[in-house]
Amino acid sequence: MAAPLTTGAAPSPEQGVRRVATALLFLAAVALPCLVLYHAVAPAGVLVPPAAMLPWMQAAGPPHDDDEVNLESDSEDARLERVLRAAAMANDTVILTTLNSAWSEPGSVVDVFLESFRIGEHTRELLDHLVIVSLDATAHRRCKQIHTHCLAVATEGVDFSGQKNFMSDGYLRMMWRRIDFLRLVLEKGFSFIFTDTDIVWFRSPLLHLYAEGDFQIACDHFTGDPDDLGNMPNGGFTYVRANSETVEFYKYWYAARERYPGRHDQDVLNMIKRDPYLEEIGVSIRFLSTEFFGGLCEPSRNLSTVCTMHANCCVGLRRKINDLNVMLHDWRRFMSLRDKDKHSVSWSVPQNCSLKKVE
Ligand SMILES: *[C@@H]1O[C@H](CO)[C@@H](O)[C@H](O)[C@H]1NC(C)=O
Ligand SMILES: *[C@@H]1O[C@H](CO)[C@@H](O)[C@H](O)[C@H]1NC(C)=O
Ligand SMILES: *[C@@H]1O[C@H](CO)[C@@H](O)[C@H](O)[C@H]1NC(C)=O
Numbered sequence: 001m002a003a004p005l006t007t008g009a010a011p012s013p014e015q016g017v018r019r020v021a022t023a024l025l026f027l028a029a030v031a032l033p034c035l036v037l038y039h040a041v042a043p044a045g046v047l048v049p050p051a052a053m054l055p056w057m058q059a060a061g062p063p064h065d066d067d068e069v070n071l072e073s074d075s076e077d078a079r080l081e082r083v084l085r086a087a088a089m090a091n092d093t094v095i096l097t098t099l100n101s102a103w104s105e106p107g108s109v110v111d112v113f114l115e116s117f118r119i120g121e122h123t124r125e126l127l128d129h130l131v132i133v134s135l136d137a138t139a140h141r142r143c144k145q146i147h148t149h150c151l152a153v154a155t156e157g158v159d160f161s162g163q164k165n166f167m168s169d170g171y172l173r174m175m176w177r178r179i180d181f182l183r184l185v186l187e188k189g190f191s192f193i194f195t196d197t198d199i200v201w202f203r204s205p206l207l208h209l210y211a212e213g214d215f216q217i218a219c220d221h222f223t224g225d226p227d228d229l230g231n232m233p234n235g236g237f238t239y240v241r242a243n244s245e246t247v248e249f250y251k252y253w254y255a256a257r258e259r260y261p262g263r264h265d266q267d268v269l270n271m272i273k274r275d276p277y278l279e280e281i282g283v284s285i286r287f288l289s290t291e292f293f294g295g296l297c298e299p300s301r302n303l304s305t306v307c308t309m310h311a312n313c314c315v316g317l318r319r320k321i322n323d324l325n326v327m328l329h330d331w332r333r334f335m336s337l338r339d340k341d342k343h344s345v346s347w348s349v350p351q352n353c354s355l356k357k358v359e
Pocket of ligand 2: 304305
């Protein structure tokens, strides 16, 4: 199979070109005849796993009729680049979310998430730039039914498919997996807006991201000062520019999990945000206002300005789905009114999310 790939240092552009060239040559010389042979002898729907599989990323489920047919010749690395390239805006920016099977079921979180883009103001076209990163085979299959840009990312021996209870071991591994994955996206040269799937999008956030700031993050509580490290960040929504500073920052953040065992990425971010090493790296961190990037912890008060609303401060999947649907309902009502009446609409959330008893 092709030369072994590493996930460590970022490849230079020359290396990237060489890698693509090698892959193409390989495809022409070996993989195509193999594929023909393979299709002749293998029963339909049976997938022979690619030999040089990266340990942290693997194919999910049987191949479909589309791009995965050439899986044999297509390294996971090349697939990542191809999906990102296809979804990127002209400035190499993508929108990313991660999905597991519990959140991918019909009527579950992902359906509400996608619906918000369709009913938001000028958000539908942003779907062209959204990559849904599936953490298990079921989520990946569902993604392919409902969305264009799907990527399967899994960790060998780890099942991310069930509903993850907050702070369980599986939940933590899933959260840290995401940080490691996002570092790789930055290394590939793609800037991104990462959004949790339990965030509804009603307006494009692009205009409200700061012109300055390598790493921008939404907040559970916003102090009013974008540069105040006392803000309480929420890792469910970030905008990160691809540069050497942010790559180094993500490596440092990911490595810090070992110093703080049992903590999730957001806690650890709070613990390292004042580390002198971050200044040494030179990464600038800025906090996004809840006025535009609101949530149940601190709702955006004005539906005339809100971009996104996060079902944070909410325990329990069914409650989350309930309140996310209430947000869609509030938004529809707001949009249906004449301008002079719009001010009368305010959020009717939290509803079930405000209940204390855990499901
Ligand atoms: C990238 O390009 C899009 C589309 O042209 C633009 O709206 C957006 O502001 C740019 N993104 C950033 C974060 O600069
Ligand atoms: C909400 O935002 C709109 C548009 O910026 C503004 O005209 C209006 O006064 C705001 N309403 C409140 C209650 O702050
Ligand atoms: C939400 O709360 C209402 C009122 O307590 C309850 O009737 C309903 O079953 C709850 N729905 C969900 C999805 O938890």
